[in-house]
Amino acid sequence: MPPIVSIVGRAQSGKTTLVKKLIGELKSRGYGVATIKHAPKGMTFDETDKDSWQHIQAGSEATVVASPDRVVLIKPVAEELALDELAPLFGEDYDIVLAEGFKQGDSPKIEVHRRKIGPPLTNIKKLIAIVTDEPLETKIRQFSLQDIKGLADLLEEGFIKPRQERLSLYVNKALVSMGSFPKGIITNIILAMAASLKGVGKVRSLEIFLRRGSGK
Secondary structure, three states: OOOOOOOOOOOOOOHHHHHHHHHHHHHHOOOOOEEEEEOOOOOOHHHOOHHHHHHHHHOOOEEEEEEOOEEEEEOOOOOOOOHHHHHHHHOOOOOOOOOOOOOOOOOOEEEEEOOOOOOOOOOOOOEEEEEEOOOOOOOOEEEEOOOHHHHHHHHHHHHHHHHOOOOOOEEOOEEOOOOHHHHHHHHHHHHHHHHOOOOOOOOOOOOOOOOOOOOO
């Protein structure tokens, strides 16, 4: 991970002003800068204080507001991100990500249908199930609104268990699609190298980050 240097001082001592100036200077030298600001307990996203936004306005590419009970990531974007661009922000340490909305995205979808609201959606790609309060004439698998267990079984058997063991490779921040053969080779090589290091026990997960210098 990048080195971390804390700017500390009493209230109103000018910490934010100094951070802003450092951001501008380091950015002018071609460095990417992210910031973390501590916040008091109980602060909500809407209450995020102006200092964090000043970090962004000064040129910080991302900032984290951290309090004892929550963390908020603020990362300006040039345009709305697709779901497959948002999900990696969570990292890999999850078994499944459930998104609300994104009906035009490429991910598998479960539709919720209520008769009084209107007819089911049309032209939905990768629709795997419909949760409905009335029987529908469709080949898509249907679940009642109360059948949460059945729906969870579908997700567990169809998505979670098949990917309990996985390898993800990102090159230049883009996910690289790989078949089972290259995945197996890369997994075996990395595990063997990690296991050979002193003090490493049984490897359950492993993270590697590589960034090459601009001259390479």
